[in-house]
Amino acid sequence: MEKTKFGIQGLDKALEGGLPNGNLVLISGGAGTGKSTLCMQFLLNGATTFGEKALYISTEQNTEELYKQAASFGWNLAQLEEKNLLKIIFFDITQGANFLSEVDSVIKEFQPKRVVIDSMTTLTDALIIGGMGNQSDFSLVQVIEKVSPIPRTEQIIAKSILYKLIGELKKYKLTTLLTSELYEESKRLSADGISEFIADGVIIMHYIEIGVGDYRSLEIRKMRYSNYDKDIIPYTISDHGVEIMEKME
Numbered sequence: 001m002e003k004t005k006f007g008i009q010g011l012d013k014a015l016e017g018g019l020p021n022g023n024l025v026l027i028s029g030g031a032g033t034g035k036s037t038l039c040m041q042f043l044l045n046g047a048t049t050f051g052e053k054a055l056y057i058s059t060e061q062n063t064e065e066l067y068k069q070a071a072s073f074g075w076n077l078a079q080l081e082e083k084n085l086l087k088i089i090f091f092d093i094t095q096g097a098n099f100l101s102e103v104d105s106v107i108k109e110f111q112p113k114r115v116v117i118d119s120m121t122t123l124t125d126a127l128i129i130g131g132m133g134n135q136s137d138f139s140l141v142q143v144i145e146k147v148s149p150i151p152r153t154e155q156i157i158a159k160s161i162l163y164k165l166i167g168e169l170k171k172y173k174l175t176t177l178l179t180s181e182l183y184e185e186s187k188r189l190s191a192d193g194i195s196e197f198i199a200d201g202v203i204i205m206h207y208i209e210i211g212v213g214d215y216r217s218l219e220i221r222k223m224r225y226s227n228y229d230k231d232i233i234p235y236t237i238s239d240h241g242v243e244i245m246e247k248m249e
């Protein structure tokens with residue numbers, strides 16, 4: 001199985017070389033755990049080290065905000081965009097446009113190798129609310145046709161939307177990261193409690209405060225088509241972004 005590397009030492013090792021090509025992987029974690037930073041590194045390293053075109057679809061931070069965040073780590077996103085190695089799309093969920101057809105035309109035109117959707121949670125929340133009445137791919141009528149005659153609860157509508165969204169994204173066979181918000185006390189692996197079953201992989205990022213110190217760790221909870229390190233993997237966020245701490249053997 002060919003692998004797509006994060007370009008982050010320790011993480012690629014834990015993944016036995018990287019993410020299996022074409023896998024769609026959830027990056028789940030609480031606020032400020034470093035989900036967006038990790039995604040940026042995945043795209044930046046892909047573009048600079050491996051010459052692979054990278055697409056960042058953002059639903060929370062606009063391009064300016066992403067530039068600013070990247071600059072805090074010394075990364076120049078604009079430069080990569082000029083070289084046509086990176087494309088950033090800010091998808092304004094309040095505009096309720098047609099997400100899948102927009103993504104489809106961008107992917108066909110730009111032909112990326114790596115894709116990030118940050119955040120999946122914002123997007124699906126918007127689609128579930130927006131699905132109630134507009135002309136999007138997720139119009140309630142289509143959803144109901146699929147789930148009928150099962151009782152049409154909100155949970156089932158949410159599930160159908162996620163199946164459709166993730167299913168459509170998988171068709172491109174591009175290595176894709178989706179971020180999902182997670183509360184520390186949650187027993188789920190994603191905000192919706194569904195995507196972890198549909199995704200090919202799940203990486204959970206934790207942030208725990210102990211006394212005056214804080215502690216970050218990540219965990220690979222699922223990775224189809226590959227073996228991986230099951231241990232808790234401590235990491236830090238430094239001036240270089242997410243860095244995996246060396247394992248004590």
Ligand SMILES: Nc1ncnc2c1ncn2[C@@H]1O[C@H](COP(=O)(O)OP(=O)(O)OP(=O)(O)O)[C@@H](O)[C@H]1O
Binds near residue numbers: 029030034073238
């Ligand atoms: N230059 C830097 N050096 C060290 N740490 C930094 C630096 N810049 C940002 N950080 C840390 O990185 C964290 C931000 O990570 P990031 O935005 O990737 O998290 P996130 O999981 O995407 O958060 P959210 O849920 O808000 O989207 C901040 O909490 C901050 O502590």
Ligand SMILES: [Mg+2]
Binds near residue numbers: 035036037118
């Ligand atoms: Mg983020």
